[in-house]
Amino acid sequence: MEKPIAEGRRRFIKSAIGTASALALAKIAPAWAYPxxxxxxxxxxxxxxxxxxxxxxxxxxxxxxxxxxTINGNMPGPLIRLKEGQRARLNVxxxxxxxxxxxxxxxILPENMDGVPGVSFPGIKPGETFHYxxxxxxxxxxxxxxxxxxxxxxxxxxxxVIDPGDGDIGADREHVIILSDWxxxxxYEVFRNLTVAEGYYNYQQRxxxxxxxxxxxxGLAKTWEERSMWNRMRMSARDxxxxxxSTYTYLMNGRDNxxxxxxxxxxxxxxxxxxxxGSAMSFFDFRIPGLEMTVVSADGQPVKPVTVDExxxxxxxxxxxxxxxxxxxPYTLFAESLDRSGYVRGTLSTELGQEAIVPELRPVPxxxxxxxxxxxxxxxxxxxxxxxxxxxxxxxxxxxxxxxxKMAMASQRPSAPDxxxxxxxxxxxxxxxxxxxxxxxxxxxxxxxxxEATHRVLVYGDLIGAHPWPDEREPVRDIELHLTGxxxxxxxxxxxxxxxxxxxxxxxxxxxxxxLIMVNDxxxxxxxxxxxxxxxxxxxxxxxxxxxxxxLKPSEVVSLQISADAPGSWAFHCHLLYHMKAGMFRVVNVx
Amino acid sequence: xxxxxxxxxxxxxxxxxxxxxxxxxxxxxxxxxxYRTGQVLFDRLEVTRTDNDEDLIVWDMLAWYGGDxxxxxxxxxxxxxxxxxxxxxxxSAELLASRLIAPFWEIQGGLGTRGSIASGAExxxxxxxxxxxxAPYRFEMDNSLTVNEDGDIAVNIEAExxxxxxxxxxxxxxxxxxxxxxxxEEYDRPSGFNNVRMGLRYxxxxxxxLAPYIGVYWSRALGDKADRVRDQGGDESEIGVVVxxxxxx
Numbered sequence: 001m002e003k004p005i006a007e008g009r010r011r012f013i014k015s016a017i018g019t020a021s022a023l024a025l026a027k028i029a030p031a032w033a034y035p036x037x038x039x040x041x042x043x044x045x046x047x048x049x050x051x052x053x054x055x056x057x058x059x060x061x062x063x064x065x066x067x068x069x070t071i072n073g074n075m076p077g078p079l080i081r082l083k084e085g086q087r088a089r090l091n092v093x094x095x096x097x098x099x100x101x102x103x104x105x106x107x108i109l110p111e112n113m114d115g116v117p118g119v120s121f122p123g124i125k126p127g128e129t130f131h132y133x134x135x136x137x138x139x140x141x142x143x144x145x146x147x148x149x150x151x152x153x154x155x156x157x158x159x160x161v162i163d164p165g166d167g168d169i170g171a172d173r174e175h176v177i178i179l180s181d182w183x184x185x186x187x188y189e190v191f192r193n194l195t196v197a198e199g200y201y202n203y204q205q206r207x208x209x210x211x212x213x214x215x216x217x218x219g220l221a222k223t224w225e226e227r228s229m230w231n232r233m234r235m236s237a238r239d240x241x242x243x244x245x246s247t248y249t250y251l252m253n254g255r256d257n258x259x260x261x262x263x264x265x266x267x268x269x270x271x272x273x274x275x276x277x278g279s280a281m282s283f284f285d286f287r288i289p290g291l292e293m294t295v296v297s298a299d300g301q302p303v304k305p306v307t308v309d310e311x312x313x314x315x316x317x318x319x320x321x322x323x324x325x326x327x328x329x330p331y332t333l334f335a336e337s338l339d340r341s342g343y344v345r346g347t348l349s350t351e352l353g354q355e356a357i358v359p360e361l362r363p364v365p366x367x368x369x370x371x372x373x374x375x376x377x378x379x380x381x382x383x384x385x386x387x388x389x390x391x392x393x394x395x396x397x398x399x400x401x402x403x404x405x406k407m408a409m410a411s412q413r414p415s416a417p418d419x420x421x422x423x424x425x426x427x428x429x430x431x432x433x434x435x436x437x438x439x440x441x442x443x444x445x446x447x448x449x450x451x452e453a454t455h456r457v458l459v460y461g462d463l464i465g466a467h468p469w470p471d472e473r474e475p476v477r478d479i480e481l482h483l484t485g486x487x488x489x490x491x492x493x494x495x496x497x498x499x500x501x502x503x504x505x506x507x508x509x510x511x512x513x514x515x516l517i518m519v520n521d522x523x524x525x526x527x528x529x530x531x532x533x534x535x536x537x538x539x540x541x542x543x544x545x546x547x548x549x550x551x552l553k554p555s556e557v558v559s560l561q562i563s564a565d566a567p568g569s570w571a572f573h574c575h576l577l578y579h580m581k582a583g584m585f586r587v588v589n590v591x
Numbered sequence: 592x593x594x595x596x597x598x599x600x601x602x603x604x605x606x607x608x609x610x611x612x613x614x615x616x617x618x619x620x621x622x623x624x625x626y627r628t629g630q631v632l633f634d635r636l637e638v639t640r641t642d643n644d645e646d647l648i649v650w651d652m653l654a655w656y657g658g659d660x661x662x663x664x665x666x667x668x669x670x671x672x673x674x675x676x677x678x679x680x681x682x683s684a685e686l687l688a689s690r691l692i693a694p695f696w697e698i699q700g701g702l703g704t705r706g707s708i709a710s711g712a713e714x715x716x717x718x719x720x721x722x723x724x725x726a727p728y729r730f731e732m733d734n735s736l737t738v739n740e741d742g743d744i745a746v747n748i749e750a751e752x753x754x755x756x757x758x759x760x761x762x763x764x765x766x767x768x769x770x771x772x773x774x775x776e777e778y779d780r781p782s783g784f785n786n787v788r789m790g791l792r793y794x795x796x797x798x799x800x801l802a803p804y805i806g807v808y809w810s811r812a813l814g815d816k817a818d819r820v821r822d823q824g825g826d827e828s829e830i831g832v833v834v835x836x837x838x839x840x
Contacts, residue, residue, distance in 0.1 A: 078732065099620070118622035147622075193799070195659075196630040197839070200799050203758040231728045234695055430660065433694040486694045489659045501623040571622065585623045 062256030078159030109570025140300025247341025365449030414540030428496025498583025637835025
């Protein structure tokens, strides 16, 4: 153990450095991201009406000058706090030299207030102010972002929290954590790099050395079997995220790792963390080493509490968790990108300037045969083989749940309905480099890189709605859509056709209850977002959890129940920004 | 180079071909616009020293512009022998229309020319059809069939394979084969296999766009072509070392 004197001195130095950097940071962090939390009374309560000014300006991002889009001078934009039952009035002024927009992600509102240029309105021209106005009929954690071009990548986004009518947040204090990915490159240059040079940002590919190591450890025959499958398909088992930490600086509330966003707590308090993945292209695995998290809400909608040690959050998803820190010590808020190419951390502590141990990045995972939809018979736990270094899976070994318990838990989970999925005989054309021959439900799998975790990782199968939803009719109609892609050409689409190639919208009949079946015929994870209506996930639980964005693993099939109760045209798309830009976008018409 | 890249990136932003209105109002913009881009790639731009102590400058490049299904290509290969006082020799210069017909394959058709780039030189003009793309096991391929004005048919096959040594370095074997289906006396291509060329190069990416390399190659004339070379007192096989750069913008 440390000597008392040394410890005292170290703490002094640390806190001195910490305070200095915390002061320096105050200039770059959005005002709402002050660490005191809600109970300190520092909350930026949104005025009514709210005025938002969209600008492009220089800003210090992780110690370097970038040129993001700011909202009221901040990137991310201000925390907008509304109350269930109020009428929201938001004036958005465009001070850019191009069109802009704001989409209120996950909010149920009239078609013309949804903020998608070309679908719900014409967009906001430079110099114009658009007046958004709608009744707030829900509560929870949401966010807002531009739906114009690639502006999201420039930081045109922010958190949106709606207090419940009774004002009870179920905790003594709360903090909002919005994760994002920033690049100093021009987003259009990023898109072009992806388009003309496959794997441009992937510096974690398999090498000759990996193959030789595999031959040594598992023999030539098995290695050949594995590698030949991937190579024959011309795909990479390490194709995990298109844009990686090689260009991204991951941010937590606008701050990078060095500037360490800090959330404060008092010992004994129950704290609600509202975690939003506001990134353009990054799935994150979020955990707080040494602290378990009780998930109470998914995509803003309440779920029955489920206690986990880690969860994966897809782009545009939100989770609320309750944590109760023990004692008087700092904890690291750790968000690791799915491909382990980077992370962002913050700190949960009792005073500014503290920090806890930051875990190391885990080994780069590899997709297994399940990703190709080829291993129907494999048991639930080893669907995807994990990182090369199987011993070093985890940075912390004090997690309570053992592998055995985890297996038992997994087998107790109800499973999603069995869906017979059929592909068109000719596949989906050149826009689809593969079709999942045997798509399966993967709702009870934690996802690539987390299969062998010995601690509790949230899976969609764990989510149970807090209460039944108003429409309990059985679906009368199935609509099936396939997620398709061609990584080599960077083509992304539904059913093999980009948005610019389809000849009409997806038709929902107003008032009907329908089942949307989606099949992921690609090797990537995709967060699929439906505007204007909730999707109830058929994960075998009752009540079903309700989502605005659903992440599909490779070769996965999911089914969702939807009440087509929102007349008009709505966007439906992959929330990976460059996939949407490439054409993985449809319009749903409810009439 | 960077300027060009930015110009191309911006052209991505600006391109718009309204095909489908997914919305109620016609004057609204499309929510997702179609896009086109392009690339200029010098796969090989190298200085060669042959075993006959000859020095050559060799290029092998392509440029394309378009969307993801339809593109226009320009491809060119050639060499210039230093000290011979002659202008460079075009192995091919082709302008092609390209259509993606399968996830990894484009079918291409167009016009090409071969011969000395000297003005007034007699060149061989031809029609060309190519199957361009990636074969299973990730072999990059460009297979072409050419028909000249006299009806002579020739086939050319090129295949490259990247062995990744590290995240930035590669070992790349390369194979090129030429054959003629008909006797083309005028152009010195007897029917049958004419030549084979194998190369191996090691390249290191300074960036994704710029990768210098060193390598060796072995080439050999085959069949009747080999006899002809021998009859003319030439050497039917050649070995060389190359130093060059692979780059794109």
